[in-house]
Amino acid sequence: xxNPWKILSTKTVYQNPWIRVREDAxxxxxxxxxxxxxIESKDSVIVGALNDKNEIYLIYSFSYPAQSWQWExxxxxxxxxxxxxxxxxxxxxxxxxxxxxxxxxxxxRVCDGLMTEKTATLLARDIEINTKIASEDSGVIEKGQFFSxxxxxxxxxxxxxxxxxxxxxLYLIERWLIKNKLI
Amino acid sequence: xxNPWKILSTKTVYQNPWIRVREDAxxxxxxxxxxxxxIESKDSVIVGALNDKNEIYLIYSFSYPAQSWQWExxxxxxxxxxxxxxxxxxxxxxxxxxxxxxxxxxxxRVCDGLMTEKTATLLARDIEINTKIASEDSGVIEKGQFFSxxxxxxxxxxxxxxxxxxxxxLYLIERWLIKNKLI
Numbered sequence: 001x002x003n004p005w006k007i008l009s010t011k012t013v014y015q016n017p018w019i020r021v022r023e024d025a026x027x028x029x030x031x032x033x034x035x036x037x038x039i040e041s042k043d044s045v046i047v048g049a050l051n052d053k054n055e056i057y058l059i060y061s062f063s064y065p066a067q068s069w070q071w072e073x074x075x076x077x078x079x080x081x082x083x084x085x086x087x088x089x090x091x092x093x094x095x096x097x098x099x100x101x102x103x104x105x106x107x108x109r110v111c112d113g114l115m116t117e118k119t120a121t122l123l124a125r126d127i128e129i130n131t132k133i134a135s136e137d138s139g140v141i142e143k144g145q146f147f148s149x150x151x152x153x154x155x156x157x158x159x160x161x162x163x164x165x166x167x168x169x170l171y172l173i174e175r176w177l178i179k180n181k182l183i
Numbered sequence: 184x185x186n187p188w189k190i191l192s193t194k195t196v197y198q199n200p201w202i203r204v205r206e207d208a209x210x211x212x213x214x215x216x217x218x219x220x221x222i223e224s225k226d227s228v229i230v231g232a233l234n235d236k237n238e239i240y241l242i243y244s245f246s247y248p249a250q251s252w253q254w255e256x257x258x259x260x261x262x263x264x265x266x267x268x269x270x271x272x273x274x275x276x277x278x279x280x281x282x283x284x285x286x287x288x289x290x291x292r293v294c295d296g297l298m299t300e301k302t303a304t305l306l307a308r309d310i311e312i313n314t315k316i317a318s319e320d321s322g323v324i325e326k327g328q329f330f331s332x333x334x335x336x337x338x339x340x341x342x343x344x345x346x347x348x349x350x351x352x353l354y355l356i357e358r359w360l361i362k363n364k365l366i
Contacts (some may be wrong), residue, residue, distance in 0.1 A: 001252055004245055004322035014197045015206050016220045021197050021204050029321040037246045039198045039222055061297040062187055069184055106342040110294050112246040138212040139187035141256045153358055159289040164351040171354040177334055
């Protein structure tokens with residue numbers, strides 16, 4: 001299939017250290033002149049840290065855009081570094097967890113209508129917790145704990161977990177655990 | 184818990200008919216002066232249309248930000264209208280499907296670090312397909328078909344479905360079907 005859009009020109013309309021917003025002048029699929037605004041950001045990582053009961057570690061952290069606290073998986077921007085290194089750094093900073101085994105699951109796109117960002121979901125297994133290395137103690141993460149996948153599913157049903165990137169990662173991780181007969 | 188951020192001021196730095204980008208001047212959780220860029224957009228809907236075998240309808244459509252074709256669930260922006268009306272409109276436009284039974288599942292947030300957008304996931308059951316009413320024939324949707332949840336899971340594993348909002352919706356829908364002993 002052909003690309004149904006024709007891009008005539010592009011310009012940056014806003015930029016900060018984390019995102020660039022560009023506006024493209026386009027011919028739409030209907031053949032009209034139009035614009036399309038796209039948000040570009042560095043790819044992100046999200047980490048499912050599993051204990052020996054195959055429970056998963058969630059953090060209770062503050063979302064600035066939502067201005068509210070939420071349960072979610074650890075993760076963040078890759079800062080352009082290697083995905084595995086970014087995952088190790090984010091997990092250690094946010095939880096104090098270090099892991100001997102790392103498994104990368106398929107990459108996903110965050111918001112296909114507006115953003116270019118992709119997320120890498122990584123499984124961290126054979127873990128140890130050393131809270132002394134958790135450096136992100138500036139008040140954006142209030143607590144963290146392990147939950148079984150039954151508990152996590154119930155939290156999603158109740159809206160207690162409502163963060164889409166975390167739910168996408170949970171889908172991937174749960175499939176991996178079921179395929180490997182671990183839950 | 185308190186809000187770890189302090190918002191000093193806010194300004195719109197870019198706006199088009201679909202998104203507004205604002206930049207807030209803040210005191211960060213570390214106590215420093217900084218900025219936070221937030222993308223605001225209307226809430227969106229995503230629809231899981233199920234046939235009488237509890238297979239789900241996916242469309243093969245073009246993502247402008249990714250500049251590629253993908254399998255995903257039907258849906259789109261709400262245009263500020265009622266969530267159920269938006270869901271009926273998007274489903275009819277994109278697939279020609281009309282449904283007698285509609286069930287709303289928990290709302291989720293698309294990108295908790297950058298966006299305010301929430302997505303409503305709706306189940307559409309007791310359906311009929313009338314391709315004559317599918318008006319979105321401008322080349323952004325190439326085809327559509329029903330898939331079993333086994334097939335959908337395998338497509339996610341292979342990266343053939345990699346769109347996070349669709350995968351989040353699949354998680355919610357699959358849980359609903361399992362709870363209701365339908366798959």
